Amino acid sequence: MSQPQALRLHVPEPSGRPGCATDFSYLHVSEAGAVRRPPVDTSHFDTSDLAYSLIRVLDRDGKAVGPWVPELSTAQLRRGLRVMMKTRLFDSRMLLAQRQKKTSFYMQSLGEEAMPVAHDMALDRTDMWFPSYRQQGMLLAREADVSMVEIICQLMSNERDSLKGRQLPVMYSFKKAGFFTISGNLATQYIQAVGWAMASAIKGDTRIASAWIGDGATAESDFHTALTFAHVYRAPVILNVVNNQWAISTFQALAGGESVTFAARGVGSGIASLRVDGNDFLAVYAASSWAAERARTNLGPTLIEWVTYRAGPHSTSDDPSKYRPADDWSHFPLGDPIDRLRRHLTGLGLWSDAEHEATRQELEAEIVAAQKEAELSGTLAHGRAPSAASMFEDVYKEMPEHLRLQRQQSGV
Numbered sequence: 001m002s003q004p005q006a007l008r009l010h011v012p013e014p015s016g017r018p019g020c021a022t023d024f025s026y027l028h029v030s031e032a033g034a035v036r037r038p039p040v041d042t043s044h045f046d047t048s049d050l051a052y053s054l055i056r057v058l059d060r061d062g063k064a065v066g067p068w069v070p071e072l073s074t075a076q077l078r079r080g081l082r083v084m085m086k087t088r089l090f091d092s093r094m095l096l097a098q099r100q101k102k103t104s105f106y107m108q109s110l111g112e113e114a115m116p117v118a119h120d121m122a123l124d125r126t127d128m129w130f131p132s133y134r135q136q137g138m139l140l141a142r143e144a145d146v147s148m149v150e151i152i153c154q155l156m157s158n159e160r161d162s163l164k165g166r167q168l169p170v171m172y173s174f175k176k177a178g179f180f181t182i183s184g185n186l187a188t189q190y191i192q193a194v195g196w197a198m199a200s201a202i203k204g205d206t207r208i209a210s211a212w213i214g215d216g217a218t219a220e221s222d223f224h225t226a227l228t229f230a231h232v233y234r235a236p237v238i239l240n241v242v243n244n245q246w247a248i249s250t251f252q253a254l255a256g257g258e259s260v261t262f263a264a265r266g267v268g269s270g271i272a273s274l275r276v277d278g279n280d281f282l283a284v285y286a287a288s289s290w291a292a293e294r295a296r297t298n299l300g301p302t303l304i305e306w307v308t309y310r311a312g313p314h315s316t317s318d319d320p321s322k323y324r325p326a327d328d329w330s331h332f333p334l335g336d337p338i339d340r341l342r343r344h345l346t347g348l349g350l351w352s353d354a355e356h357e358a359t360r361q362e363l364e365a366e367i368v369a370a371q372k373e374a375e376l377s378g379t380l381a382h383g384r385a386p387s388a389a390s391m392f393e394d395v396y397k398e399m400p401e402h403l404r405l406q407r408q409q410s411g412v
């Protein structure tokens with residue numbers, strides 16, 4: 001008999017660190033157009049290969065190829081590019097506002113703009129989103145429902161903030177836009193979305209739910225509980241997993257993405273699952289439409305792992321140069337979603353450099369004007385926040401005696 005071996009654990013490490021370039025071969029990227037498109041009434045088992053490949057539409061030259069090419073009008077494509085540009089410009093402007101102490105905190109979606117914008121285009125306006133904090137692109141796409149001024153007022157916790165300064169900036173809540181209140185407690189979105197979707201089906205409604213989670217947050221038990229309920233009751237829900245490679249300073253492998261994809265967890269739970277290039281606007285639209293059709297026709301949930309890259313810091317409190325190469329994003333094999341759609345449209349003769357620049361200037365002006373208007377109601381730096389006494393309100397319909405007493409004692 002051989003000598004007993006000392007036991008040891010395997011602790012995954014990223015393939016790159018500051019000063020050492022990342023080896024992105026771990027992503028297993030498929031060629032554009034190479035992955036098949038099954039009918040929507042497929043079984044979870046039949047999506048096993050799709051959970052380990054990568055659905056892509058835009059090739060290196062910006063051409064749309066393969067079975068997943070969606071039917072999108074010129075107007076939709078141009079609008080998609082415009083809203084992605086708006087999201088990026090909005091983010092950089094709000095980052096600046098945080099540096100000027102006008103808001104306490106900000107989270108950019110740099111590099112991840114395609115997913116919320118294209119997903120929104122594939123869903124109906126009455127569907128319900130349970131987002132995490134990096135899907136602001138959806139709100140910026142809904143200009144008919146939510147104004148940019150309202151969004152900025154929430155960030156500045158000012159007197160026009162509809163949440164009265166009670167939420168961390170970026171933790172938006174817009175019922176009128178089907179945007180469920182963001183919770184700082186990760187993964188709660190998943191159980192809430194599945195529960196809401198089940199309720200929609202119980203009521204015989206036609207609205208579906210869209211749940212959002214990051215790679216890191218899938219390690220929470222809520223994720224697995226939600227998958228079980230969604231599978232068992234065939235809930236009308238789309239289960240989005242944004243694998244942007246990082247959970248603050250922790251690499252996605254630590255949440256279990258090293259030898260098994262996040263999409264494969266869906267298959268293992270009896271849910272049809274896709275792994276999709278999240279930086280490919282056309283692929284995002286096509287996969288989202290496929291999943292939405294399944295949900296709408298009572299074929300049940302679909303889990304989609306979006307492969308993307310968090311190009312900026314996790315938040316304004318993070319410094320990614322401490323844990324990954326500074327130029328990592330420029331080597332990410334799936335590129336920049338805005339550049340890729342721009343190239344596609346330019347190749348079709350539907351966009352030009354001059355138009356790009358004019359759109360950029362127009363959007364900048366729109367954002368600056370909205371910020372100015374929002375600041376008329378105050379910023380974090382310049383008072384005009386809702387009074388501290390208001391924290392006692394809105395908890396109960398009628399304020400109970402013990403809260404009334406606390407308010408008196410607090411002297412606010």
Ligand SMILES: Cc1ncc(C[n+]2csc(CCOP(=O)(O)OP(=O)(O)O)c2C)c(N)n1
Pocket residue numbers: 134184185186187213214215216217218220242244246247248310314
């Ligand atoms: C239950 C819970 N655990 C930990 C945190 C702290 N936290 C906030 S964001 C974050 C990283 C999440 O990473 P990921 O899910 O990959 O999402 P990403 O930020 O990359 O979009 C952590 C650990 C939290 N808010 N909630």
Ligand SMILES: [Mg+2]
Pocket residue numbers: 214215216242243244245246247248310
């Ligand atoms: Mg992440």
